[in-house]
Amino acid sequence: MDDTILLAHGSGGKLSHELVERTFLPFLANPTLNKLDDSAVFEASGRLAFTTDGYVVNPIFFPGGDIGKLAVCGTVNDLAMNGAKPLYLSLSAIIEEGFLLRELQRIVQSIRKAAEEAGVSIIAGDTKVVNRGQADKLFITTSGVGIVPPAVDISGANARAGDKVLLSGTIGDHGIAIMSQREGLKFSMTLRSDCAPLNRLVSQMVEVSSRIHCLRDPTRGGLATSLNELALQSNVGIVIEEAKIPVKEEVKAACELLGLDPIYVANEGKLVAIVDPADADKILARMKKNRYGRDAAVIGEITSEHQGKVMMKTRLGPSRIVDMLSGELLPRIC
Amino acid sequence: MKFIDEYQDNKLAKALARRIAQHSLKTVRLMEFCGGHTHAILRYGIRQLVPKAVELRSGPGCPVCVTASADLDKAIALAHLPGVIITTFGDMIRVPGSYSSLQKAKAEGADVRVVYSTIDAVEIAKGNPQKSVIFIGIGFETTAPTIAASILKAQQERIRNFYVLSLNKLTPPVMKALLDSGEAKLDGIVCPGHVSVIIGSHPYEFIPRDYGVACVISGFEPLDIMLCIDKLVEQIERGEPKVEIAYPRGVKPEGNKKARQLMEDVFQISEANWRGIGVVPQSGLKVRGKYEQFDADKVFSVSLKPSKEPKGCRCGDIIRGTATPLECQLFKKLCTPESPVGPCMVSNEGACAAYYQYGAADDL
Secondary structure: OOOOOOOHHOOOOHHHEEEEEEHHHHOOOOHHHHHOOOOOOOOOOOOEEEEEEEEEEOOEEEEEEEOOOOOOOOHHHHHHHHOEEEEEEEEEEEEEOOEEEHHHHHHHHHHHHHHHHHEEEEEEEEEEEEOOOOOOEEEEEEEEEEOOOOOOOOOOOOOOOEEEEEEEOOOOOHHHHHHHHOOOOOOOOEEEOOOOHHHHHHHHHHHHOOOEEEEEEEOHHHHHHHHHHHHHHHHOOEEEEEEHHOOOHHHHHHHHHOOOOHHHOOOOOOOEEEEEEHHHHHHHHHHHOOHHHHOOEEEEEEOOOOOOOEEEOOOOEEEOOOOOOOOOOOOOOO | OOOHHHHHHHHHHHHHHHHHHHOOOOOOEEEEEEEEHHHHHHHHHHHHHOOOOEEEEEEEOOOOOOHHHHHHHHHHHHHOOOOOEEEHHHHHHHHOOOOOOOOHHHOOOEEEEOOOOOHHHHHHHHOOOEEEEEEEEEEOOOOOHHHHHHHHHHHHHHOOEEEEEEEOOHHHHHHHHHHHHOOOOOEEEEEHHOOOHHHHHHHHHHOOOOHOEEEEEOOOHHHHHHHHHHHHHHHHHHHOOEEEEEOOOOOOOOOHHHHHHHHHHHHEEEEEEEEEEEEEEEEEEEHHHHHHHHEEHHOOOOOOOOOOOOOOOOOOHHHOOOOOOHHHHOOOOOOOOOOOHHHHHHOOOHHHHHHOOEEEEEHH
């Protein structure tokens, strides 16, 4: 029989120690974490960026990743979106009683792989076990600290009229990959989630230009929601062209089938950059050299008109408003 | 998969727009019956591509929107019965009934679950043998066969705790009711693509014959809709209304016989209560007597307060095609997707939600 997580694994006693020492430490080991002190002590100087995020994805394993990879990449990307170089993460896992130990091990290995790729260490952690039904298999919360290099000033409030809007690649891959696995909606396709750490891509962009004004990773709510947030935060208008937005054929097909618009579908390895027009080509060329920016494109620009709103020139020619996602993405009935 | 970009080609769309402009002389009013069409029209900006003389009105083809308040009240009352699990398509749970919504009932402790397919509802029944699982059956001829299939599956597998509250509706009879009322003054109808996959083109034939109104069945890609509008305008200008299929890759004149047989086996035609329209004879589907053990209407009884419509809400007019969302006082003010007053703002297929989400540049 498969070993499962018991309530006793969260009791703080012997089994808890065993869980940490056998399942987490061997994979995530580093001098700070290995001390197992109540808090991690580390050196840092300069401007720090700090963020936290909870991960409750269902299903926890999906094509192209799992909840562990997502928990690392998501927090790394949130730091990177302010131009920070991510250094350290904390990780807290809430595990439902009965969860399979080997699945937990698989997820911890995936956490390690993602952390290695991003170049971050996990230096603090916690595990809790809750009764069956009080959590859905596994919830993970990660917090992250990064250093913002001097002279980097990237914020959602920095967009100016005339700036170009860049997108790092195809949209909707994560959301559709997840939906294809969800109970009741299963359809088979080869699409994988785009879940990836973007911090190296960002640092390469920052190397070639000091005039990157805003960065945002369009996760839940998709590209449309991120652009609306940026338009509101910077109090500018944004104009994009539908035909210039890269979308994979599989994503297009699934969206047509389900009656969804890819600009509202979630991504986990894409970024939107709003940059000075003089540097746009240079930044785009650099992005294209990184595997996570290969399909990057200029999709629009910032205008002083219709402040706080996003307009899109549709594939057919006319322009329309692009609003934030409201409610949930649901497949059509008829 | 191919053949998506091909149906969204910019040059072809412009060429079609020019063609429509060339032979459009009269002012014509067209109704797109289906909410999916309304969404595509606004999403791609088709309103701006066609000449001003061609007016596009939304119709009653949004399953959630046409569900009568009284029926919704019944679903909510069923949700509050002990031991009941309500299963329904997603949008339905947010629609305000007369006094509450399924979402509120859920927050108050009722077990309400969103499913993507009727078969999932049967699975929930299988997994919860001590509970009564009721599926709220909404939709048109597109969803009715799948609901029929779920009843047959429950029968085959001897699942005795699965029930359907059948609120299913039929397309041609409500078209007749709209045309009989004469309110919307239509010249042509963009007929629903997916419904027609099932029923074919013959059931629309009375429309040009008896009412002189043009009918063209359309797919859901922007070029499908442009082509459909072109054919409608051409028929109207020539004064030769008829039923045409502009969606031949999906629709055959005879439709899908197997799906219809499934429907006919399980359901019988009955009157139905439509939000904004009222009771329309022969426009609904009830579970046949031989399957009455699955009929929530027969098995459960609930007492209901008289239903009422939200004050100032014009969903009824919008469903009948006598007003556009822009003419409603509540639109974008008191009624938004976050706090919808009427069903047309809730549903993915509702006209108000489409106008809200995809406003044109000149609506700014």
